[in-house]
Amino acid sequence: MKLSFSELSARERVAHLLDAGSFTEILGPAERVVSPHLAQLGVPFSFDDGVVIGNGTLWGSKVLIAAQEGEFMGGGVGEVHGAKLVGILRRAVSTRPAAVLVLAESGGVRLHEANAGLIAVSEVMRALLDVRAAGIPVVMLIGGANGCFGGMGLIARCADHIVMSDAARMSMSGPEVIESSHGVEEYDSRDRSLVWRTTGGKHRFLMGDCDRLVEDDMGAFRAAAAALLGDSKALTLEGLLAEHAMLAKRIECFGDCHDALEIWQRLGVEHAEQVTDMESDQMQNLLSDNAMEAA
């Protein structure tokens, strides 16, 4: 019986991802650690500032978890929201869970909080890298309808692993921003199919920007996360240089492409035009003859 990840709230996702009843929330809504900025702007705050953090177990292993609520301020990272993310990441270094799971759904910095939000994003990045340096994997689970954009997109790519559903998107600039900067001929943000070809889970998977592609189902996310427990990827200079080389090669191979379809064709995907309508499990075999090595 399928249960859609994208349809659930952050709180519900946590409850269904972890082992039943194992979740203990930290800084929950009753503690009312709320945004100090939104009230001044006449905007309602949320008791948990749009992010649920805490600890629990997954297949019996201890994990720490954070889940962003995409419906509240677009999941934007504000001062308190960011501090909760930083806090749970710092706790990981001392309690050493099998993984930190981050259910990311965000437009990036919460613009209402301006610099406080920007600083928060950079603090989250620093804290995430500290967790990785301690040998604890950080796993991003991206499956919400709002996707993972802006500063959160940057944070996601700092993690050890990214699991995406094909309904999800991950990028830096949002489609409307690209359109207003470069014009509608270059990028029509109302062409949703184009937006998903550019930033959606399938494209990210084929490009190697996410390492697992699952269907929009809590069970699939749970299984994917469980398989990544303890799977820490060392942060080394060599690794970083290899990443840079991969990115340079990417521009070399695909820099003149005009659409993801062309990229997929060059990757050696047969029937690239059918990719958009494929289910996630059909995608797994497409890269067996991959012309391009993922990082």
Place this chain on the structure above:
Amino acid sequence: MMAPDRIWNTQAQSRARRLARAAEALGKSGIGLRGKQVAADDTVKLLTAVLECGDRVCLEGNNQKQADFLARALTQLDPAQVHDLHMVQSVLALPEHLDLFENGIASKLDFSFSGPQSARLAKMVSAGRIQIGAIHTYLELFARYFVDLTPRISLVCAQAADAQGNLFTGPNTEDTPAIVEATAFKGGIVIAQVNEMLDHLPRVDIPGDWVNFVILAPKPNVIEPLFTRDPAQISEIQVLMAMMAIKGLYAEYGVQRLNHGIGFDTAAIELLLPTYAESLGLKGKICQHWALNPHPALIPAIEAGWVQSIHSFGSELGMENYVSARSDVFFTGADGSLRSNRAMSQAAGHYACDMFIGSTLQIDLNGHSSTATAGRIAGFGGAPNMGADARGRRHASPAWLKAGAQARQGRGGVHAMPRGQKLVVQIVETFREHMQPAFVETLDAWKLAEQAKMEIPPVMIYGDDVTHILTEEGIANLLLCRTDEEREQAIRGVAGYTPVGLARDKRMVENLRDRGIIRRAEDLGIDKRQATRSLLAARNMRDLVRASGGLYNPPKRFRNW
């Protein structure tokens, strides 16, 4: 005694003169007529030749398809040569439809629906640039084409034509048969724009004998997807109302034949059939026969075996292959594609359906329902035909008899005669967007009538036709009301926290509830907390595509994956 000097075939003579002028004008240009085909570049020349001042002209102008090339050509006429045209058309959809009046080419208008042009239409009417004859429903306008609004020239659009002028109108046949029949058989001239010329048509929808000229348009004609609703936008409250509709109305009356007005409320009902209605054991007992466009939201119910037949007013973009693959359900031609027919579907919706259910913008204390807003002349479309008791109906069905019996229970005089009644249901949330109440003391229709100098306020569905009002607060059964006061309190009793609802007489409303005139979700045995989106058989566009086995191909704007 025969009138000695009267000539009795002036219309035929006029047609002959116009056709001769066309032949001359086109022959002169050196391009000329090939059979019935006229070059696109000669369209303005053709129209100038066949039209005369004061002519009644029908322009398609359908709900979905538009003869956009011909509309544009019409706006390019010289108003000094052709003016004071009387336009008769179903829908004012394109800017060109109103440009005709701005340019001084047309001066009078009879129509049914104006959708996107409603605000501009209102402005032009108040500025005196357009004289409106009357606003109709679709079937009513078609009917007048055969009485006193017969077009002299009809400008239609089709998918394809052959050299003999036979037309293939395909899935979006819509209004064309009614228009062409009226025009061709009363001395009129029919001009069609087509997307392609073929040696052999997939099927003949309009015989070439009825068509005078065919023009291959430079671009395919515009078709709008109007009946596609993304399930992702259906709310929990709409799911709750859909549950109440299914249990409190469809099951209660045993509704087998119906029409759904377009909207998210009815889309929610369609998506609850294979799930919630299935759990109530209703398959086969309700919803088997529809007068309905091919709604994508009905796909899961069709696939689950709920539906025996659907006759459609028009098509719906993206549904063509699905329809062709389900010919047991839809009306299709020998070529396999849908054959729609607005006039016939309207008649089916009026006479052959036991229930209409649709949404609205405003309801007053008598149950009069209107979508009129000040500053916009939108018209009626087809809803009033569906949303009205068919007093000419004679054949019985259980739902029709039950409704009629409830309306007449305990009454005497002329109302003592047993007869049936169509279920006409208005389904609406008590508050619309921006907390606008749906229930009002005075409809905006009154203000619009004053602004636009209408003879009567434009009411979409009259209160004496409305049998039930369904909101998130419950169902009011107006059939059982016997006094104006009961009716008013029954309406207030489901009007929620709107000013109309808050002003209810609480004791009377409780009494009405005891008598079953008002039924709340609890009275129907519905637990409101079960009203979640997970009850929907499809929750997004992609789910609909999957349910159709990949046959449904949504238009680009709906493809969010």
Place this chain on the structure above:
Amino acid sequence: MEHLKFDFAGEHAPQNFKAILVGVVGSGNLEVLMEPGADPAHCTISITTSARGFGPIWEAVAQNFHSQHQLAGVAISINDMGATPAVVSLRLDQAAASLSFTAGPAL
């Protein structure tokens, strides 16, 4: 933003419970936090809302909720972003449904 507060004398005190949260502060939506209240004989409802001028409707909704449930020893806090009364009532009912009573009211 508007702040409203209602205080009702109630009858049915739920068994000891941990804070309950339903809903999300999104457009047209609200979150309802239900906690043990300071006064064991009263039910309080505190509302923070971005919609202005709907005080009488909030009062009617709160009154109807209380008439139906008659909760005591409960504090309800709401953050609202323009939800219709239908959605507000739904969320309140969802929150109340999580409570247990030794001899409960018919919900």
